Amino acid sequence: MSQTIKTTFQLPIGPIHPALKEPVAFEFEIDGEQIIDVNVTLGHVHRAIEWAARKRNPIQVLYLAERICGICSYCHPMAFALAVERIADVEVPEHAQFLRVIHAEIERMCSHILWAGVAAHEIGFDSVLFLTWEIREKLLDLTEYLVGNRVTKAITMIGGVRRDITPEMYPKIKETLQYLKDSFEKLRRVYLEDKTFKMRTKGCGILTKEEALKLVAAGPTTRASGVKKDVRVDQSYFAYCDLDIDYMTPDILTGEVNGDVYDRIIVRLLEVKQSISLIEQCLEQMPPGPIVSEPKIAKLLAKLKKVDGEGIGRMEAPRGEVFHYVKLNANEYIYAWKVRAPTYNNIMPWIPMLKNQQIADIPIVAASTDPCMSCTNRIIMIEDKKTFILGKEELHQRSIQKTRRLHL
Amino acid sequence: MLSELILRIILGTLSVAAFGVFFGLLYKGIDRKLSAHMQGRIGPPIRQPFRDVAKLFEKENIIPDHAIPWVFNFIPLVGLVATISILLYLPLGGFPPLFSSGADLIVVLYLLIIPSLALVIGGFSSGSPYAIVGAQREMATMIAYEFPLAILIITIAWNLLQKGVTSAFSFSTIASMPVWNQVTGPLGFIGFAILLVVLMLVTPAELSKIPFDSPEAETEIAGGLLVEYSGRNLAMFYLIDGVKTVVMASIVVTLFFPYNLSAFLGLGSYEAMIIDIVFYLFKIFLVILFSVTLIRVAIARLKIDQIVYTYWIPLTLASLIGLILVMWDGVIMNIFSFT
Numbered sequence: 001m002s003q004t005i006k007t008t009f010q011l012p013i014g015p016i017h018p019a020l021k022e023p024v025a026f027e028f029e030i031d032g033e034q035i036i037d038v039n040v041t042l043g044h045v046h047r048a049i050e051w052a053a054r055k056r057n058p059i060q061v062l063y064l065a066e067r068i069c070g071i072c073s074y075c076h077p078m079a080f081a082l083a084v085e086r087i088a089d090v091e092v093p094e095h096a097q098f099l100r101v102i103h104a105e106i107e108r109m110c111s112h113i114l115w116a117g118v119a120a121h122e123i124g125f126d127s128v129l130f131l132t133w134e135i136r137e138k139l140l141d142l143t144e145y146l147v148g149n150r151v152t153k154a155i156t157m158i159g160g161v162r163r164d165i166t167p168e169m170y171p172k173i174k175e176t177l178q179y180l181k182d183s184f185e186k187l188r189r190v191y192l193e194d195k196t197f198k199m200r201t202k203g204c205g206i207l208t209k210e211e212a213l214k215l216v217a218a219g220p221t222t223r224a225s226g227v228k229k230d231v232r233v234d235q236s237y238f239a240y241c242d243l244d245i246d247y248m249t250p251d252i253l254t255g256e257v258n259g260d261v262y263d264r265i266i267v268r269l270l271e272v273k274q275s276i277s278l279i280e281q282c283l284e285q286m287p288p289g290p291i292v293s294e295p296k297i298a299k300l301l302a303k304l305k306k307v308d309g310e311g312i313g314r315m316e317a318p319r320g321e322v323f324h325y326v327k328l329n330a331n332e333y334i335y336a337w338k339v340r341a342p343t344y345n346n347i348m349p350w351i352p353m354l355k356n357q358q359i360a361d362i363p364i365v366a367a368s369t370d371p372c373m374s375c376t377n378r379i380i381m382i383e384d385k386k387t388f389i390l391g392k393e394e395l396h397q398r399s400i401q402k403t404r405r406l407h408l
Numbered sequence: 409m410l411s412e413l414i415l416r417i418i419l420g421t422l423s424v425a426a427f428g429v430f431f432g433l434l435y436k437g438i439d440r441k442l443s444a445h446m447q448g449r450i451g452p453p454i455r456q457p458f459r460d461v462a463k464l465f466e467k468e469n470i471i472p473d474h475a476i477p478w479v480f481n482f483i484p485l486v487g488l489v490a491t492i493s494i495l496l497y498l499p500l501g502g503f504p505p506l507f508s509s510g511a512d513l514i515v516v517l518y519l520l521i522i523p524s525l526a527l528v529i530g531g532f533s534s535g536s537p538y539a540i541v542g543a544q545r546e547m548a549t550m551i552a553y554e555f556p557l558a559i560l561i562i563t564i565a566w567n568l569l570q571k572g573v574t575s576a577f578s579f580s581t582i583a584s585m586p587v588w589n590q591v592t593g594p595l596g597f598i599g600f601a602i603l604l605v606v607l608m609l610v611t612p613a614e615l616s617k618i619p620f621d622s623p624e625a626e627t628e629i630a631g632g633l634l635v636e637y638s639g640r641n642l643a644m645f646y647l648i649d650g651v652k653t654v655v656m657a658s659i660v661v662t663l664f665f666p667y668n669l670s671a672f673l674g675l676g677s678y679e680a681m682i683i684d685i686v687f688y689l690f691k692i693f694l695v696i697l698f699s700v701t702l703i704r705v706a707i708a709r710l711k712i713d714q715i716v717y718t719y720w721i722p723l724t725l726a727s728l729i730g731l732i733l734v735m736w737d738g739v740i741m742n743i744f745s746f747t
Contacts, residue, residue, distance in 0.1 A: 011537045019627050032544075033712060122627050124618050124709025130447040196619060196708040359541060360711040363627045 008036055011359065015044045019122065019363035022373035026354075026362070033358045038351055043387060045373050046380040053337045058084050058304050058326075059297060061334060062156050065324075068339060069375040070151060071114065074107040075317040076324070076339065076375075077156035082237060082313030083326040084158050088304055095289035096160035097239040098282045102173075103147070103155055104238065104315075105275040105282075109180070110139050111318030112220075112268040115370045116191065119265065122363035123200045128190055135183045142176040145169070158300060160292025170283055177276050184273060191265050192253075201261040205353040205365035208259055215352075218345040219320020220271065221369045223249050224264040226257035231316040243281045248274055261368045305332055317342055319370045341375035420506045425492045427500065432650025433457040435657075435693065439701050446705045457650065464643035472636045474535025483533065484637070484644035487526030491651045494519045498658045499583045499666070501688030511577040513561050516659065520614065523648050524550050527616075527623070527633045530645075534636035542632025545712045546616075546623035552719035553613045553620075559727040560603045560610075563734050564663060567596075583666035596737030602730035604664050606723055608699040611656045613715070615649065618704040622712050657695040665691055 008031045015023040023044035029037035049068060053061045058080075065077040078100065085092060092100075113136040120128035140150045147153045147163055155161050165173070191197055207217065212225035222229050228247040232240045248270040250256070250263035257263065294300040310327040320342030327336040346369040353365050381388050390398075437454035444451020471477050494516055496506045509515060524546060531543030565577050567590055575581045591597050613620035624632045634645055668684045710718065 009537065009540075011541065018630050030541075033541075120708070124621065124625065124627065125707070127447045127705045130449060134448055194708075196710065199710065199714055200708055358711055358713070360622060360625065360628050360709075 006031075013362060019366060020371075021118065021367075022371065024371065024373050026366075028354075028359075028362070030359060033360070035354055035357050035359065035362070038354045040347060040350060042347065042373070043377060043380050046377045047374065050337050050339065050378065053334055055333060057301055057332055058158060058328070058334055059301060061337065062158070063154070065339075066152055066154065066156070069341065069372050071111045071372065072107070072317045072319070072322065072341070072375065073152045074103055074155065075315050075322050076341075078104070079313035079315040079317075079322050079324040080326065080337070081156050081158045082315065083311045083324045084304065084313075084328070086311035086313065087309045087326065087328055088158075088307045090159040091293055092160055093290045093293055094239070094287050095164075096291045096293075098286040099161045099165055099291060100238045101240060101243070102165060102279050102282050103153065103161070105278045106139060106143055106146070107153075108318045109272050109275045110136060110143070111370070112272050113139065113187075115268060115318075115367075116187065116265070119261075119364060119367055120197075122367045123197070125197070131190070132187065135180065135187070138176055138179055142173065145172055157292050158304070159294050160290070162292070164291045165286075173279070173283065177279060180272070180276055184269075184276075187272075188269060191269060192262075198262065200364060201265060203258070203260050203262075204361050205261045205357060205368055206259050207349050207353050209257070211352045212259065212349065215348040216345050217320075217349045217369075218342040219317070219370075220248075220264055220267045221320065221346050221349060223247060224257075224267045225259035226251065229321075231314050231321050235314060237315065239282065239285075242285060243278055245274070245278065261364055264368045301332075304328065306330055310336075319343060319372065320345060339375075339378060341372060343369070343372045343376040344378075346371065347376070417506070421492075421496060424495050424500070424506060428492050428495045428651040428654050429647055431689070431692075432647065432652075432654045433461065435653055435696050436650045438693070439653075439696060442697065442701050443705045446701070457646070461643050461646055464638075464646065465640055467639040469639035469641055470636075472535055475636065476533040476535075479529060479533040480636075481641060483526045483530040484641045484648070487523040487530075487648045488644050488651070490519050490522035490526070491648050491655060494655045495651070495658070497579060498655070498662055499579055500658065501685035505579055508578060508580060510575055512579040513565060513577045513582075516579075517558070517561060520655075521550065521554075523652055524614075526648070527645070530637065530641075531623075531633035536636050538629040538631070538635045539633055541629050542623045542625075542635070546633060548712055548716055549613055549616075549620060549623060552716040553610045553723075556606050556719055556723045556727040557610050559724065559731055560607055563599075563603060563727075563731045567734055579662055583662055586666050587664060591734075591737055593737050595733045599730045599733030599737060600664070602726050602733070604660075606727045606730065607660055607663070608695070609703075609723060610719075611660065611695070611699040612703050613719070614656050615653055615700065617700050619707045619710045620715055621709060622715060625709055653696060653700065654692060657692040657699075660695045660699070661688065661691045 008029050011028040011030045012025065013028060014020050014025040025041040025044070027039040027041070028035055049064060053064055056064060061080060062077045065080045066073050068076045084090070113132050117129040117132035117136070120126070120132065143153065144150045146165060146169065147155045155163060207221065207225045209226045212222045212227050217225065217227070218229070226249055228249065230247050231237070232245055233247060248267050250258070250266040250270075252270060253266050254263075294303070307328050308330040310325065313324040313326070315322050322342055323340040325336070325338040326334060329335040349369065350366065353368070354362065357365060381390055434454070434457075436457040437452070440456065441451045441454055469481075471480055497508070497512050497516055497519075499505045505512070528543045528546050528550075531539040531546065564582065564587060567587065568581065568585065571585075571590060573581055573585065587600050588597070591600060612618070616624050622628070622632075624634060629635070634642060637645060668687065
């Protein structure tokens with residue numbers, strides 16, 4: 001009699017798969033419907049943006065930075081501008097600081113509502129996808145009204161912003177905010193009270209507080225696990241220090257932190273609400289003044305050309321902390337630029353989240369960190385037209401060699 | 409005489425097949441249009457499914473390297489034939505069924521398994537991990553919904569047998585004696601109402617529609633069972649889906665709403681036929697609207713363990729309660745008749 005042997009099998013998800021909106025490859029070890037092990041491979045959308053930046057001056061890099069990500073099209077150039085401002089000691093006018101907050105919060109709402117729709121689609125609830133995107137449409141209309149573009153805002157300038165928000169524009173903004181407040185109740189009922197939503201998201205993709213701290217998760221992902229981390233509060237920038245702002249953790253609403261997908265939905269919904277209140281506060285408190293410290297771009301460039309130094313720009317993007325490092329060496333072009341998008345931090349937390357879940361949970365868990373692969377891909381190792389991965393040991397050896405070379 | 413019989417069977421089968429395919433695709437188009445409007449979209453034109461099928465038949469039929477070609481190609485045909493043959497046993501719009509045996513209900517119950525089984529075999533034979541996961545899920549779903557469905561069919565047949573009908577499993581008998589006319593008290597009425605709800609909830613699983621579409625879940629396993637199918641074979645599965653929608657709706661209509669308007673209005677032969685067919689198509693539309701369209705826009709996809717739980721615990725319990733209520737209905741009447 002032959003003996004039955006139960007074995008696991010491999011299920012590849014990606015690089016291209018309907019569950020993923022951008023290329024990333026998962027290799028799952030599956031037992032029946034249960035995930036035993038998972039391995040993530042990145043590096044399918046490297047675009048050499050940092051390299052391209054080395055042949056551009058800081059103003060041109062703003063446009064390049066805008067194209068790192070379609071959804072975070074505001075916080076990437078802004079973080080770059082923050083870094084350059086720090087190097088060149090550019091003082092941003094107070095009025096512009098408030099304008100920057102307004103644009104950042106509109107972008108956050110756009111991103112969170114878009115994410116909510118994608119999450120609904122991942123669990124097969126397409127009606128909610130269309131409902132949320134209808135709400136987002138109003139926000140895009142507002143964006144277009146304020147900056148002239150719907151997605152790629154082109155509003156950032158080193159030392160301020162490029163367009164003013166005048167009191168004549170307030171009624172339209174307030175109207176949209178009122179619409180959002182009215183729709184918010186609808187969204188809250190759908191996402192937090194619908195039975196099938198709860199069945200699919202509660203207790204699914206759990207990231208404990210310890211894991212979140214250990215793996216340095218960022219943004220709503222880490223806040224949903226109860227870690228109080230938000231650049232807007234921790235290291236206040238723009239006008240956030242003048243505004244009433246606090247960490248959004250799920251216990252504000254439910255009184256407990258589980259760190260599951262449901263909590264991530266709660267955090268994002270709370271943040272949409274917070275953004276509405278932040279914009280309202282900005283409209284009330286915004287002092288009059290110039291929108292940019294140096295309106296003449298040629299003059300600004302001449303100043304930046306003489307600057308030598310390095311600086312960092314940190315900003316709370318919708319998905320978490322975005323970090324830009326810039327080095328200028330008194331040259332027309334920038335010397336070095338390093339971008340770290342929030343998704344980079346949120347890749348490793350996928351592994352504890354996905355382990356021991358079902359196959360059916362893969363799309364919603366993968367989407368729950370709101371990954372953005374093209375933002376994350378900063379490096380690809382190629383030798384003889386073949387890509388390869390550098391291990392920890394080899395990286396260590398290479399850095400030792402580099403240090404020795406520098407000491408010579 | 410014999411040639412006339414053969415001609416009748418051949419022509420009848422062909423016309424029933426054409427009927428099933430045409431209305432299956434038409435209802436699919438209506439379903440898509442309605443759900444699009446419910447979701448705030450415009451949606452495709454109603455004739456879109458016809459275009460889809462026509463296009464798929466023109467497309468290349470790709471057989472994956474790891475597949476077993478003859479099973480892979482043969483199984484869609486088996487599924488389609490089995491699905492259409494169910495229609496032959498059903499009374500369609502006032503016409504008596506083309507075929508009839510003493511145990512129509514049992515035959516249909518088994519024939520209904522074949523399209524699902526075809527999907528499972530097709531999935532396993534295509535050699536893709538997604539299709540294998542999908543096939544496993546389809547099997548689990550089948551096992552899950554068969555139980556409440558069997559209880560329901562037994563209840564209806566048992567009720568008729570109690571009334572002293574000899575051919576209780578025959579569809580023409582069931583159609584001529586609607587269940588609502590057989591109940592004698594409120595208990596029986598409630599019992600059959602519960603069973604109707606159960607059947608309406610078995611329908612989306614039978615048709616692999618949201619929330620019970622995990623075998624095909626596009627965001628999870630990229631279409632699951634059908635992931636490797638293309639061209640003619642995919643068109644065949646598309647047709648199975650359309651015809652099966654009509655079949656399931658017809659079963660609901662035959663078991664629970666076999667009423668016709670013509671007798672009520674007292675119309676003549678041709679008018680009666682037309683009115684009956686239109687009324688029958690309208691009833692099918694209502695069933696599809698409630699058990700496919702409305703459900704699939706209103707809730708999210710369930711996981712496979714949740715599907716099995718839904719059918720084994722709440723729906724099986726509901727159908728058992730329905731069975732008991734229908735039983736009591738008769739028993740209570742018997743007590744009254746004794747006293």
